[in-house]
Amino acid sequence: MSLKSKLSHKSTRFTESVIRGMTQLCLQHNAINLSQGTPAYQPPPEVKAAAIEAIQEGYNQYSITWGAPEFREAIAHKMTTFNGIQTDAVKNVTVTCGSTEGMLSALLAIINPGDEVIIFEPFYENYGPDTIISGAKPKYVALQETPTKDQGTTLTYDPDELNSAFSPNTKAIILNTPNNPLGKVFTQNEIQHIADLCCEYDSIAVTDEIYEHMIYDGKPHISIGCLPQMKERTITVSGLSKTYSMTGWRLGYVVAPETLTNAIRKMHDFLTVGAPHPLQRAGVVALNLPQSYYQDLIEKYDKNRKLLVDTLTKAGFRCDPPEGAYYIMTDISEFGFPDDTTFAHWLVKEIGVGGVPGSSFYSNTNLGKTKFRFMFSMADDILLEAGERLMKIKSKI
Ligand code: PLP
Numbered sequence: 001m002s003l004k005s006k007l008s009h010k011s012t013r014f015t016e017s018v019i020r021g022m023t024q025l026c027l028q029h030n031a032i033n034l035s036q037g038t039p040a041y042q043p044p045p046e047v048k049a050a051a052i053e054a055i056q057e058g059y060n061q062y063s064i065t066w067g068a069p070e071f072r073e074a075i076a077h078k079m080t081t082f083n084g085i086q087t088d089a090v091k092n093v094t095v096t097c098g099s100t101e102g103m104l105s106a107l108l109a110i111i112n113p114g115d116e117v118i119i120f121e122p123f124y125e126n127y128g129p130d131t132i133i134s135g136a137k138p139k140y141v142a143l144q145e146t147p148t149k150d151q152g153t154t155l156t157y158d159p160d161e162l163n164s165a166f167s168p169n170t171k172a173i174i175l176n177t178p179n180n181p182l183g184k185v186f187t188q189n190e191i192q193h194i195a196d197l198c199c200e201y202d203s204i205a206v207t208d209e210i211y212e213h214m215i216y217d218g219k220p221h222i223s224i225g226c227l228p229q230m231k232e233r234t235i236t237v238s239g240l241s242k243t244y245s246m247t248g249w250r251l252g253y254v255v256a257p258e259t260l261t262n263a264i265r266k267m268h269d270f271l272t273v274g275a276p277h278p279l280q281r282a283g284v285v286a287l288n289l290p291q292s293y294y295q296d297l298i299e300k301y302d303k304n305r306k307l308l309v310d311t312l313t314k315a316g317f318r319c320d321p322p323e324g325a326y327y328i329m330t331d332i333s334e335f336g337f338p339d340d341t342t343f344a345h346w347l348v349k350e351i352g353v354g355g356v357p358g359s360s361f362y363s364n365t366n367l368g369k370t371k372f373r374f375m376f377s378m379a380d381d382i383l384l385e386a387g388e389r390l391m392k393i394k395s396k397i
Helices: 018-029 045-057 069-083 098-110 128-135 159-166 190-198 228-233 258-272 277-287 291-315 340-351 382-391
Strands: 093-097 118-123 137-142 144-147 152-158 169-178 204-208 233-238 253-257 327-330 371-375
Touching: 018 098, 018 340, 045 277, 069 093, 069 253, 069 277, 093 098, 093 258, 098 169, 098 204, 098 233, 098 253, 098 258, 118 128, 137 159, 159 190, 169 190, 190 204, 190 228, 204 228, 204 371, 228 233, 253 258, 253 277, 291 327, 327 340, 340 371
Parallel strands: 118 137, 118 169, 169 204, 204 233
Antiparallel strands: 093 253, 144 152, 233 253, 327 371
Protein backbone atom coordinates (compact mmCIF):
# COMPACT_ATOMS: atom_id res chain seq x y z
CA MET A 1 0.00 0.00 0.00
CA SER A 2 1.31 3.43 -0.87
CA LEU A 3 0.83 5.79 2.05
CA LYS A 4 1.32 8.67 -0.38
CA SER A 5 -2.08 7.87 -1.88
CA LYS A 6 -3.59 8.44 1.57
CA LEU A 7 -2.41 12.04 1.79
CA SER A 8 -4.89 14.89 1.47
CA HIS A 9 -4.57 16.94 -1.71
CA LYS A 10 -4.06 20.02 0.44
CA SER A 11 -1.05 18.54 2.22
CA THR A 12 0.69 17.90 -1.10
CA ARG A 13 0.16 21.41 -2.44
CA PHE A 14 2.81 23.09 -0.32
CA THR A 15 6.28 22.19 0.88
CA GLU A 16 7.86 22.50 4.29
CA SER A 17 8.99 25.99 5.22
CA VAL A 18 12.03 27.06 3.19
CA ILE A 19 13.04 29.37 6.04
CA ARG A 20 13.11 26.63 8.63
CA GLY A 21 14.97 24.45 6.09
CA MET A 22 17.66 27.15 5.85
CA THR A 23 17.95 27.15 9.63
CA GLN A 24 18.63 23.40 9.57
CA LEU A 25 21.29 23.89 6.90
CA CYS A 26 22.96 26.62 9.00
CA LEU A 27 23.04 24.28 12.01
CA GLN A 28 24.60 21.50 9.92
CA HIS A 29 27.37 23.81 8.64
CA ASN A 30 27.78 25.93 11.75
CA ALA A 31 26.88 29.04 9.76
CA ILE A 32 25.64 32.36 11.14
CA ASN A 33 21.89 32.15 10.67
CA LEU A 34 20.45 35.34 9.20
CA SER A 35 17.50 33.48 7.72
CA GLN A 36 14.77 32.77 10.29
CA GLY A 37 13.12 35.79 11.90
CA THR A 38 13.89 34.76 15.44
CA PRO A 39 14.82 37.72 17.65
CA ALA A 40 18.29 37.58 19.14
CA TYR A 41 17.05 39.26 22.31
CA GLN A 42 15.28 38.14 25.48
CA PRO A 43 11.91 39.28 26.81
CA PRO A 44 12.25 42.00 29.51
CA PRO A 45 13.13 40.49 32.94
CA GLU A 46 9.88 41.64 34.59
CA VAL A 47 7.90 39.84 31.89
CA LYS A 48 9.88 36.62 32.40
CA ALA A 49 9.41 36.94 36.17
CA ALA A 50 5.65 37.36 35.70
CA ALA A 51 5.50 34.10 33.71
CA ILE A 52 7.37 32.19 36.43
CA GLU A 53 5.15 33.73 39.09
CA ALA A 54 1.98 32.79 37.17
CA ILE A 55 3.10 29.16 37.05
CA GLN A 56 3.95 29.19 40.78
CA GLU A 57 0.63 30.80 41.60
CA GLY A 58 -1.22 27.99 39.86
CA TYR A 59 -2.31 29.35 36.47
CA ASN A 60 -1.57 25.99 34.91
CA GLN A 61 -4.89 24.91 33.44
CA TYR A 62 -6.83 26.10 30.42
CA SER A 63 -7.95 29.65 30.43
CA ILE A 64 -11.13 30.75 28.63
CA THR A 65 -10.56 29.41 25.13
CA TRP A 66 -10.52 32.86 23.47
CA GLY A 67 -8.15 34.31 26.05
CA ALA A 68 -7.65 35.16 29.72
CA PRO A 69 -9.90 38.16 30.54
CA GLU A 70 -7.08 40.38 31.87
CA PHE A 71 -4.93 39.69 28.80
CA ARG A 72 -7.82 40.50 26.46
CA GLU A 73 -8.37 43.73 28.46
CA ALA A 74 -4.71 44.68 27.96
CA ILE A 75 -4.96 43.90 24.23
CA ALA A 76 -8.17 45.92 23.89
CA HIS A 77 -6.50 48.87 25.61
CA LYS A 78 -3.45 48.66 23.33
CA MET A 79 -5.61 48.34 20.20
CA THR A 80 -7.69 51.35 21.19
CA THR A 81 -4.78 53.60 22.16
CA PHE A 82 -1.95 52.49 19.82
CA ASN A 83 -3.84 51.26 16.73
CA GLY A 84 -6.79 53.65 17.03
CA ILE A 85 -9.33 50.82 16.81
CA GLN A 86 -12.01 51.03 19.50
CA THR A 87 -11.84 47.48 20.89
CA ASP A 88 -14.01 45.66 23.42
CA ALA A 89 -12.24 42.82 25.23
CA VAL A 90 -15.47 40.84 25.54
CA LYS A 91 -16.70 41.19 21.98
CA ASN A 92 -13.71 41.76 19.71
CA VAL A 93 -10.60 39.93 20.94
CA THR A 94 -9.48 36.33 20.38
CA VAL A 95 -6.14 35.25 21.84
CA THR A 96 -4.43 32.68 19.60
CA CYS A 97 -1.28 30.55 19.53
CA GLY A 98 0.77 33.20 17.80
CA SER A 99 -0.40 35.37 14.96
CA THR A 100 0.26 32.34 12.73
CA GLU A 101 -2.75 30.57 14.20
CA GLY A 102 -4.62 33.89 14.31
CA MET A 103 -4.27 34.37 10.55
CA LEU A 104 -5.39 30.82 9.78
CA SER A 105 -8.35 30.97 12.20
CA ALA A 106 -9.37 34.29 10.64
CA LEU A 107 -9.29 32.87 7.10
CA LEU A 108 -11.08 29.66 8.14
CA ALA A 109 -13.80 31.84 9.66
CA ILE A 110 -14.52 33.79 6.46
CA ILE A 111 -13.48 31.72 3.42
CA ASN A 112 -15.75 29.49 1.38
CA PRO A 113 -14.21 27.28 -1.32
CA GLY A 114 -13.28 29.38 -4.34
CA ASP A 115 -13.45 32.76 -2.58
CA GLU A 116 -10.71 35.00 -3.89
CA VAL A 117 -8.11 36.53 -1.58
CA ILE A 118 -5.75 39.23 -2.79
CA ILE A 119 -2.15 38.99 -1.56
CA PHE A 120 0.66 41.45 -2.19
CA GLU A 121 3.85 39.75 -3.31
CA PRO A 122 6.55 39.16 -2.25
CA PHE A 123 4.68 37.87 0.79
CA TYR A 124 5.36 36.17 4.12
CA GLU A 125 5.59 32.50 3.16
CA ASN A 126 2.75 31.34 5.47
CA TYR A 127 0.08 33.10 3.41
CA GLY A 128 0.49 30.53 0.59
CA PRO A 129 -0.35 27.47 2.75
CA ASP A 130 -2.95 29.58 4.65
CA THR A 131 -4.93 30.09 1.45
CA ILE A 132 -4.63 26.42 0.48
CA ILE A 133 -5.72 25.19 3.92
CA SER A 134 -8.65 27.62 4.03
CA GLY A 135 -9.67 26.87 0.42
CA ALA A 136 -9.15 30.41 -0.87
CA LYS A 137 -8.09 31.25 -4.40
CA PRO A 138 -5.11 33.62 -4.14
CA LYS A 139 -4.69 36.54 -6.54
CA TYR A 140 -1.30 38.22 -6.37
CA VAL A 141 -0.49 41.89 -6.80
CA ALA A 142 3.17 42.89 -7.09
CA LEU A 143 4.99 45.27 -4.78
CA GLN A 144 7.91 46.73 -6.70
CA GLU A 145 10.30 49.64 -7.04
CA THR A 146 8.42 52.31 -8.96
CA PRO A 147 9.81 55.64 -10.28
CA THR A 148 8.56 58.78 -8.51
CA LYS A 149 8.01 62.25 -10.05
CA ASP A 150 11.24 63.56 -8.46
CA GLN A 151 13.42 60.94 -10.26
CA GLY A 152 13.63 58.70 -7.21
CA THR A 153 11.92 55.36 -6.63
CA THR A 154 9.38 54.11 -4.15
CA LEU A 155 8.28 50.64 -3.22
CA THR A 156 4.60 50.33 -4.08
CA TYR A 157 1.97 48.53 -6.16
CA ASP A 158 0.39 49.58 -9.43
CA PRO A 159 -3.04 51.03 -8.48
CA ASP A 160 -4.56 49.78 -11.75
CA GLU A 161 -3.30 46.27 -11.06
CA LEU A 162 -4.93 46.34 -7.62
CA ASN A 163 -8.17 47.78 -9.03
CA SER A 164 -8.42 44.97 -11.54
CA ALA A 165 -7.49 42.27 -8.99
CA PHE A 166 -10.68 43.10 -7.05
CA SER A 167 -13.86 41.40 -8.26
CA PRO A 168 -17.26 40.48 -6.82
CA ASN A 169 -15.57 37.20 -5.71
CA THR A 170 -12.97 39.00 -3.57
CA LYS A 171 -13.69 37.89 -0.03
CA ALA A 172 -10.59 39.46 1.45
CA ILE A 173 -7.27 41.16 0.94
CA ILE A 174 -4.31 40.23 3.13
CA LEU A 175 -2.28 43.24 4.11
CA ASN A 176 1.02 43.04 5.98
CA THR A 177 2.40 46.33 7.26
CA PRO A 178 5.31 46.63 7.95
CA ASN A 179 5.79 43.93 5.37
CA ASN A 180 7.96 40.86 5.53
CA PRO A 181 10.20 40.44 3.46
CA LEU A 182 10.47 44.00 2.05
CA GLY A 183 9.97 46.05 5.21
CA LYS A 184 7.48 48.18 3.30
CA VAL A 185 5.25 50.36 5.48
CA PHE A 186 1.97 51.10 3.71
CA THR A 187 1.20 54.83 3.44
CA GLN A 188 -2.00 56.66 4.29
CA ASN A 189 -2.85 56.99 0.56
CA GLU A 190 -2.30 53.31 -0.13
CA ILE A 191 -4.34 52.27 2.90
CA GLN A 192 -7.13 54.62 1.86
CA HIS A 193 -7.10 53.16 -1.66
CA ILE A 194 -7.27 49.59 -0.32
CA ALA A 195 -10.09 50.58 2.05
CA ASP A 196 -12.07 52.19 -0.78
CA LEU A 197 -11.77 49.00 -2.85
CA CYS A 198 -12.81 46.84 0.14
CA CYS A 199 -15.94 48.99 0.53
CA GLU A 200 -16.70 49.00 -3.20
CA TYR A 201 -16.44 45.21 -3.47
CA ASP A 202 -17.77 44.39 0.00
CA SER A 203 -14.50 42.68 0.95
CA ILE A 204 -12.68 42.23 4.25
CA ALA A 205 -9.16 43.44 5.04
CA VAL A 206 -7.19 40.85 7.00
CA THR A 207 -4.13 42.67 8.24
CA ASP A 208 -1.00 41.20 9.79
CA GLU A 209 0.67 43.88 11.91
CA ILE A 210 3.18 41.79 13.84
CA TYR A 211 5.98 44.33 13.12
CA GLU A 212 3.89 47.38 14.08
CA HIS A 213 6.47 48.54 16.65
CA MET A 214 9.44 48.27 14.29
CA ILE A 215 9.23 51.26 11.96
CA TYR A 216 12.21 53.52 11.26
CA ASP A 217 12.81 57.16 10.36
CA GLY A 218 9.68 58.35 12.17
CA LYS A 219 7.20 56.85 9.69
CA PRO A 220 3.78 56.23 11.25
CA HIS A 221 2.12 52.83 11.56
CA ILE A 222 -1.39 52.98 10.13
CA SER A 223 -3.89 50.25 10.95
CA ILE A 224 -6.50 49.97 8.21
CA GLY A 225 -9.05 49.03 10.89
CA CYS A 226 -8.93 52.56 12.31
CA LEU A 227 -10.54 54.07 9.20
CA PRO A 228 -14.22 54.62 10.05
CA GLN A 229 -15.47 52.83 6.93
CA MET A 230 -13.26 49.80 7.74
CA LYS A 231 -14.45 49.28 11.33
CA GLU A 232 -16.93 46.58 10.31
CA ARG A 233 -14.74 44.96 7.66
CA THR A 234 -11.27 44.56 9.18
CA ILE A 235 -9.65 41.64 10.95
CA THR A 236 -6.43 42.75 12.62
CA VAL A 237 -3.91 40.03 13.45
CA SER A 238 -0.91 40.71 15.65
CA GLY A 239 1.04 39.23 18.53
CA LEU A 240 3.76 39.54 21.10
CA SER A 241 6.42 37.38 19.40
CA LYS A 242 8.49 40.12 17.77
CA THR A 243 7.86 43.19 19.91
CA TYR A 244 8.82 41.43 23.14
CA SER A 245 11.26 38.86 21.69
CA MET A 246 9.13 35.89 22.73
CA THR A 247 8.47 33.86 19.57
CA GLY A 248 8.51 30.66 21.66
CA TRP A 249 5.65 31.80 23.89
CA ARG A 250 3.09 31.62 21.07
CA LEU A 251 1.00 34.62 22.07
CA GLY A 252 -0.98 36.18 19.27
CA TYR A 253 -4.39 37.78 18.92
CA VAL A 254 -7.10 38.67 16.44
CA VAL A 255 -9.29 41.76 16.72
CA ALA A 256 -12.47 41.86 14.65
CA PRO A 257 -16.11 42.94 14.70
CA GLU A 258 -18.27 40.79 17.00
CA THR A 259 -19.88 38.57 14.32
CA LEU A 260 -16.51 37.73 12.81
CA THR A 261 -14.94 37.30 16.26
CA ASN A 262 -17.56 34.68 17.17
CA ALA A 263 -16.65 32.65 14.07
CA ILE A 264 -12.90 33.11 14.63
CA ARG A 265 -13.26 31.95 18.24
CA LYS A 266 -14.92 28.72 17.09
CA MET A 267 -12.12 27.97 14.61
CA HIS A 268 -9.51 28.79 17.24
CA ASP A 269 -11.19 26.65 19.91
CA PHE A 270 -11.24 23.52 17.79
CA LEU A 271 -7.73 24.06 16.43
CA THR A 272 -5.85 24.72 19.64
CA VAL A 273 -8.28 25.26 22.59
CA GLY A 274 -6.15 28.11 23.82
CA ALA A 275 -2.82 29.86 24.14
CA PRO A 276 -0.64 29.09 27.20
CA HIS A 277 -2.46 30.44 30.24
CA PRO A 278 0.48 31.44 32.50
CA LEU A 279 2.16 33.21 29.58
CA GLN A 280 -1.00 35.21 28.92
CA ARG A 281 -0.72 36.48 32.52
CA ALA A 282 2.82 37.66 31.76
CA GLY A 283 1.62 39.11 28.46
CA VAL A 284 -0.32 41.68 30.49
CA VAL A 285 2.97 42.91 32.00
CA ALA A 286 4.50 43.10 28.51
CA LEU A 287 1.63 45.14 27.09
CA ASN A 288 1.89 47.54 30.04
CA LEU A 289 5.60 48.32 29.55
CA PRO A 290 6.40 52.05 29.40
CA GLN A 291 6.78 53.98 26.15
CA SER A 292 10.58 54.00 26.61
CA TYR A 293 10.62 50.24 25.92
CA TYR A 294 9.40 50.81 22.36
CA GLN A 295 11.81 53.70 21.77
CA ASP A 296 14.75 51.55 22.90
CA LEU A 297 13.55 48.73 20.67
CA ILE A 298 13.50 50.93 17.57
CA GLU A 299 16.93 52.40 18.37
CA LYS A 300 18.41 48.94 18.81
CA TYR A 301 16.97 47.65 15.54
CA ASP A 302 17.78 50.83 13.65
CA LYS A 303 21.45 50.43 14.57
CA ASN A 304 21.44 46.85 13.27
CA ARG A 305 19.59 47.93 10.13
CA LYS A 306 22.23 50.51 9.26
CA LEU A 307 25.07 48.14 10.05
CA LEU A 308 23.74 45.34 7.85
CA VAL A 309 22.73 47.58 4.90
CA ASP A 310 26.21 49.06 4.98
CA THR A 311 27.90 45.65 5.15
CA LEU A 312 25.77 44.10 2.42
CA THR A 313 26.35 47.02 0.08
CA LYS A 314 30.11 46.81 0.60
CA ALA A 315 29.99 43.05 -0.05
CA GLY A 316 28.33 43.57 -3.45
CA PHE A 317 24.62 43.10 -2.72
CA ARG A 318 22.18 45.71 -4.00
CA CYS A 319 19.74 46.80 -1.29
CA ASP A 320 17.89 49.75 0.24
CA PRO A 321 17.30 50.30 3.95
CA PRO A 322 13.90 48.80 4.83
CA GLU A 323 11.23 51.13 6.28
CA GLY A 324 10.16 48.62 8.91
CA ALA A 325 10.45 45.07 10.31
CA TYR A 326 13.92 43.47 10.56
CA TYR A 327 14.69 42.07 7.15
CA ILE A 328 16.68 43.30 4.19
CA MET A 329 15.77 42.08 0.73
CA THR A 330 18.78 42.19 -1.55
CA ASP A 331 19.52 41.70 -5.23
CA ILE A 332 22.21 39.09 -5.90
CA SER A 333 22.47 39.41 -9.72
CA GLU A 334 26.00 40.82 -9.33
CA PHE A 335 27.35 37.46 -8.16
CA GLY A 336 26.28 35.55 -11.29
CA PHE A 337 24.69 32.49 -9.64
CA PRO A 338 22.07 30.58 -11.70
CA ASP A 339 19.43 31.12 -9.03
CA ASP A 340 18.78 32.14 -5.43
CA THR A 341 18.65 28.59 -4.05
CA THR A 342 22.05 27.68 -5.46
CA PHE A 343 23.38 30.91 -3.96
CA ALA A 344 21.76 30.12 -0.58
CA HIS A 345 23.47 26.73 -0.33
CA TRP A 346 26.80 28.09 -1.53
CA LEU A 347 26.66 30.96 0.96
CA VAL A 348 26.09 28.63 3.91
CA LYS A 349 28.76 26.13 2.91
CA GLU A 350 31.48 28.42 1.55
CA ILE A 351 30.96 31.67 3.45
CA GLY A 352 29.26 30.47 6.63
CA VAL A 353 26.22 32.76 6.51
CA GLY A 354 22.58 31.79 6.00
CA GLY A 355 19.77 33.81 4.41
CA VAL A 356 16.54 33.03 2.59
CA PRO A 357 16.19 32.48 -1.18
CA GLY A 358 13.94 35.22 -2.57
CA SER A 359 11.82 32.78 -4.59
CA SER A 360 10.16 31.51 -1.40
CA PHE A 361 8.33 34.84 -1.12
CA TYR A 362 6.76 34.75 -4.61
CA SER A 363 3.94 32.74 -6.17
CA ASN A 364 5.86 32.89 -9.43
CA THR A 365 9.22 31.72 -8.09
CA ASN A 366 11.05 33.12 -11.13
CA LEU A 367 10.40 36.62 -9.81
CA GLY A 368 12.55 35.88 -6.77
CA LYS A 369 15.45 34.17 -8.54
CA THR A 370 17.80 37.12 -8.12
CA LYS A 371 16.61 38.04 -4.63
CA PHE A 372 17.88 37.07 -1.22
CA ARG A 373 16.67 38.03 2.27
CA PHE A 374 18.73 38.60 5.41
CA MET A 375 17.42 39.40 8.87
CA PHE A 376 19.10 41.72 11.35
CA SER A 377 17.74 40.78 14.75
CA MET A 378 21.17 39.68 15.85
CA ALA A 379 23.76 40.67 18.49
CA ASP A 380 26.20 43.35 17.18
CA ASP A 381 29.26 41.10 17.39
CA ILE A 382 27.57 38.34 15.39
CA LEU A 383 26.40 40.80 12.74
CA LEU A 384 29.97 42.13 12.52
CA GLU A 385 31.32 38.60 12.16
CA ALA A 386 28.71 37.89 9.45
CA GLY A 387 29.86 41.09 7.74
CA GLU A 388 33.48 39.94 7.72
CA ARG A 389 32.48 36.62 6.20
CA LEU A 390 30.27 38.25 3.54
CA MET A 391 33.19 40.43 2.44
CA LYS A 392 34.87 37.26 1.16
CA ILE A 393 32.13 36.45 -1.38
CA LYS A 394 33.71 38.17 -4.36
CA SER A 395 37.11 36.56 -3.81
CA LYS A 396 35.53 33.09 -3.56
CA ILE A 397 33.24 33.14 -6.60
N1 PLP B 1 3.54 37.37 10.37
C1 PLP B 1 4.68 37.73 9.79
C2 PLP B 1 4.65 38.75 8.71
C3 PLP B 1 5.90 37.18 10.20
O1 PLP B 1 7.04 37.56 9.60
C4 PLP B 1 5.90 36.21 11.22
C5 PLP B 1 7.17 35.57 11.67
O2 PLP B 1 8.18 35.63 11.06
C6 PLP B 1 4.70 35.85 11.80
C7 PLP B 1 3.53 36.45 11.35
C8 PLP B 1 4.64 34.81 12.87
O3 PLP B 1 4.32 35.37 14.09
P1 PLP B 1 3.88 34.53 15.36
O4 PLP B 1 5.10 34.15 16.11
O5 PLP B 1 3.02 35.48 16.13
O6 PLP B 1 3.10 33.35 14.90
